[in-house]
Amino acid sequence: MKKLLFVSALYLFTIASNMGAQTIKKQKPLVIEQQGSFAVGGSVITNPGTFDPITRTPEGQTFHGDHAYITYQIPVKARKLPLVFWHGIGQFSKTWETTPDGREGFQNIFLRRGFGVYLITQPRRGNAGRSTVPVTINPVPDEQEWFSTFRLGVWPDFFDGVQFDRSEKTLNQYFRQMTPNMGAFDTEVITDAIPGLFDKIGKGVLVTHSHSGGFGWLTAMDNPNVKAIASYEPGSGFVFPEGEVPDPIPGSSGALTANSVSMEDFMKLTKIPIIIYYGDFIPEKQIENPGIDGWRTRLEMARKWRDVVNKYGGDVTVVHLPEIGIKGNTHFPFSDLNNIEIADLLSEWLKEKRLD
Amino acid sequence: MKKLLFVSALYLFTIASNMGAQTIKKQKPLVIEQQGSFAVGGSVITNPGTFDPITRTPEGQTFHGDHAYITYQIPVKARKLPLVFWHGIGQFSKTWETTPDGREGFQNIFLRRGFGVYLITQPRRGNAGRSTVPVTINPVPDEQEWFSTFRLGVWPDFFDGVQFDRSEKTLNQYFRQMTPNMGAFDTEVITDAIPGLFDKIGKGVLVTHSHSGGFGWLTAMDNPNVKAIASYEPGSGFVFPEGEVPDPIPGSSGALTANSVSMEDFMKLTKIPIIIYYGDFIPEKQIENPGIDGWRTRLEMARKWRDVVNKYGGDVTVVHLPEIGIKGNTHFPFSDLNNIEIADLLSEWLKEKRLD
Numbered sequence: 040m041k042k043l044l045f046v047s048a049l050y051l052f053t054i055a056s057n058m059g060a061q062t063i064k065k066q067k068p069l070v071i072e073q074q075g076s077f078a079v080g081g082s083v084i085t086n087p088g089t090f091d092p093i094t095r096t097p098e099g100q101t102f103h104g105d106h107a108y109i110t111y112q113i114p115v116k117a118r119k120l121p122l123v124f125w126h127g128i129g130q131f132s133k134t135w136e137t138t139p140d141g142r143e144g145f146q147n148i149f150l151r152r153g154f155g156v157y158l159i160t161q162p163r164r165g166n167a168g169r170s171t172v173p174v175t176i177n178p179v180p181d182e183q184e185w186f187s188t189f190r191l192g193v194w195p196d197f198f199d200g201v202q203f204d205r206s207e208k209t210l211n212q213y214f215r216q217m218t219p220n221m222g223a224f225d226t227e228v229i230t231d232a233i234p235g236l237f238d239k240i241g242k243g244v245l246v247t248h249s250h251s252g253g254f255g256w257l258t259a260m261d262n263p264n265v266k267a268i269a270s271y272e273p274g275s276g277f278v279f280p281e282g283e284v285p286d287p288i289p290g291s292s293g294a295l296t297a298n299s300v301s302m303e304d305f306m307k308l309t310k311i312p313i314i315i316y317y318g319d320f321i322p323e324k325q326i327e328n329p330g331i332d333g334w335r336t337r338l339e340m341a342r343k344w345r346d347v348v349n350k351y352g353g354d355v356t357v358v359h360l361p362e363i364g365i366k367g368n369t370h371f372p373f374s375d376l377n378n379i380e381i382a383d384l385l386s387e388w389l390k391e392k393r394l395d
Numbered sequence: 396m397k398k399l400l401f402v403s404a405l406y407l408f409t410i411a412s413n414m415g416a417q418t419i420k421k422q423k424p425l426v427i428e429q430q431g432s433f434a435v436g437g438s439v440i441t442n443p444g445t446f447d448p449i450t451r452t453p454e455g456q457t458f459h460g461d462h463a464y465i466t467y468q469i470p471v472k473a474r475k476l477p478l479v480f481w482h483g484i485g486q487f488s489k490t491w492e493t494t495p496d497g498r499e500g501f502q503n504i505f506l507r508r509g510f511g512v513y514l515i516t517q518p519r520r521g522n523a524g525r526s527t528v529p530v531t532i533n534p535v536p537d538e539q540e541w542f543s544t545f546r547l548g549v550w551p552d553f554f555d556g557v558q559f560d561r562s563e564k565t566l567n568q569y570f571r572q573m574t575p576n577m578g579a580f581d582t583e584v585i586t587d588a589i590p591g592l593f594d595k596i597g598k599g600v601l602v603t604h605s606h607s608g609g610f611g612w613l614t615a616m617d618n619p620n621v622k623a624i625a626s627y628e629p630g631s632g633f634v635f636p637e638g639e640v641p642d643p644i645p646g647s648s649g650a651l652t653a654n655s656v657s658m659e660d661f662m663k664l665t666k667i668p669i670i671i672y673y674g675d676f677i678p679e680k681q682i683e684n685p686g687i688d689g690w691r692t693r694l695e696m697a698r699k700w701r702d703v704v705n706k707y708g709g710d711v712t713v714v715h716l717p718e719i720g721i722k723g724n725t726h727f728p729f730s731d732l733n734n735i736e737i738a739d740l741l742s743e744w745l746k747e748k749r750l751d
Contacts, residue, residue, distance in 0.1 A: 066429075068426045068427055068428050068471050069425075069426075069427040070424045070425075070426055070427075071424055071426075073422075074425065074503065075492060075499070075503070076492040076493050077493060078567075078572075081571060084536055085536070090539040090540075092539070092549050092550060092684055092686070093684060093685070095537075095540045095685065095686070097536050097537065099539065100536035100537055100540065101536050101538045101539065101570070102534050102535065102537065102538060103538065103567065103570040103571050104571075106571050108571075110492070131522050133432060133464075133522065136431060136432040137431035137432050137433060141431075141433075143431070147430065147431070160522070165524055165574075166488070166489065166522050166574055168524060168577075169571065169573055169574050169575060170532070170534060171534050172534065173533045174531070174532050175530070175532075176526070176529065176531075176532075176577065178440060178526060178528065178529065179453055179458065180440055180441070180453050180456035180458040181451075181456055181458065182459065183446040183457065184448075193448050194446055194448060211434075214457070214459040215434035215460075215462050215464075216434075217525055218521075218522055218524040218525050219525060221524075221532065327449055328448055329449070329451065330448070330451070
């Protein structure tokens with residue numbers, strides 16, 4: 040029955056590129072047992088003094104901020120473990136929602152496959168924008184840079200065979216998926232909030248992307264309810280045991296460094312299955328383009344990390360998609376034109392690891 | 396059958412206050428034909444010069460911003476007109492989602508009643524935070540002020556009989572529903588984006604709250620696809636025909652002024668049914684507390700506005716909930732403890748106006 044679902048999904052995919060969001064209508068309805076949203080984590084600033092309800096000065100008032108904002112949907116007869124999706128840099132929950140060209144993203148795809156779905160928007164981002172630190176944000180045009188860093192191509196040219204719809208309408212939606220960070224990145228603020236989510240919802244599979252890859256390792260070390268991690272193109276933040284941190288990997292975007300954690304914490308990462316995916320257009324040798332070259336160093340670091348985790352009894356798999364014949368993927372494989380095929384890979388891994 | 400639904404909903408409501416989000420599980424599943432998200436409207440900054448993919452300086456780069464972010468769900472066998480929900484000041488789509496005490500908000504309630512539901516997050520807010528103007532935001536403690544302005548009570552005391560769960564957990568979620576504005580309020584930016592939503596989705600009923608009340612009148616003047624408006628506690632921005640703008644209404648939070656529009660634009664508001672709701676704890680005479688007194692002036696202005704629109708053949712109803720025996724509502728009636736009763740009022744009005 041699940042197989043049938045895949046087939047119909049693949050059929051839909053083939054016509055999706057012509058018909059966009061319209062094809063969603065052709066699918067079976069989503070049957071949702073419950074859905075909602077909530078804030079998790081965060082801190083409270085409390086001003087000294089006594090609040091005066093007439094003058095309404097800041098004395099004696101509070102400020103709640105630095106929480107994460109979570110939306111969730113649980114389908115009927117949900118599988119045991121929900122999937123918890125965490126966006127990357129400059130992004131928010133939209134990463135997993137409708138794709139830029141109007142097809143279904145991993146949110147809907149995995150709801151259809153019977154998984155509860157939680158979407159994280161991390162502290163100081165988007166709807167979780169109430170930050171406890173001051174911030175100044177300027178609208179600095181930077182999208183042609185992201186075009187390369189996210190591996191669509193080298194502006195204004197798309198890569199040959201890139202799994203991305205080249206229409207202006209799609210690129211417009213794609214660029215509008217970004218929303219600024221509300222204050223300096225503070226790993227502690229972020230990794231304080233998310234483990235609390237797993238206290239609230241219990242056991243689950245964490246699915247990270249890019250910048251959240253590093254946060255994901257820390258979250259799993261912090262909360263045993265993280266039963267597995269699937270990480271799409273993790274960026275910085277690979278954690279090695281003290282004394283085993285590899286040398287920085289030089290690259291055109293600067294050297295990629297790794298972090299050190301205690302062996303006790305590190306060993307927690309050997310207790311859960313972890314899979315890492317990287318897409319296409321990653322050079323084998325250093326190239327001048329810093330945005331694209333950065334992925335060469337991250338893929339290399341991911342392999343070093345896999346080897347150390349597995350040396351200590353872990354179960355880390357690194358999948359470089361072109362090596363298994365899946366070509367054309369960008370930094371966002373889960374929303375690329377072949378995202379059903381990418382979802383099938385994750386479904387097969389979850390099944391193999393008995394996580395579904 | 397619809398009546399039955401109301402009854403069961405009311406039954407659930409009575410146990411909700413004891414059991415919180417758990418009661419959601421007891422309800423029938425939501426059967427969703429399609430759901431997704433997209434950006435609408437906005438502008439693009441294009442820097443002069445040529446982009447250099449190696450130095451990645453801002454020259455020749457673009458910045459997409461000032462769009463609105465929309466999420467939507469369409470149930471199976473949806474009613475003809477969807478409901479388009481628009482949050483108020485300092486808020487985002489969360490206004491209509493899970494209530495602070497964990498019950499279902501208008502998003503789920505009206506999905507269950509067969510309406511397509513669109514949730515707006517307006518430009519320069521939350522997930523639509525990519526603003527084309529620079530902004531500096533400081534975390535200024537202000538929540539005890541909102542406690543009065545949103546009419547929960549006068550800090551630290553709740554109003555007697557307020558329809559709000561007094562637990563710390565609920566207040567924590569309530570305060571975390573806020574997220575700052577990313578740059579100065581710019582009515583044009585906001586009212587440029589939202590009419591485009593009605594071009595995309597076609598005819599619908601606009602449901603506004605507080606600050607979006609004024610934007611709602613402008614949106615209806617701008618796009619004939621707005622077939623009706625239900626406005627919860629509209630704040631500033633009432634629009635009168637040139638020459639008929641009433642004098643400012645003095646109040647402890649400053650005088651409330653009204654705006655002037657051409658008779659041609661104003662007449663568009665006489666062509667659609669409009670209902671306005673205000674909750675409880677609004678004083679009849681001026682009081683010292685500016686947050687609370689402001690609602691006295693807005694209710695008075697709403698009645699003046701109703702009279703002028705109706706004088707020109709319009710269909711505006713102003714419902715002051717305590718006058719029809721519904722007591723204890725705050726500035727957020729749709730998420731208050733009696734929000735099923737509040738939803739029933741809207742359902743009855745939609746039925747009466749043949750909008751369902």
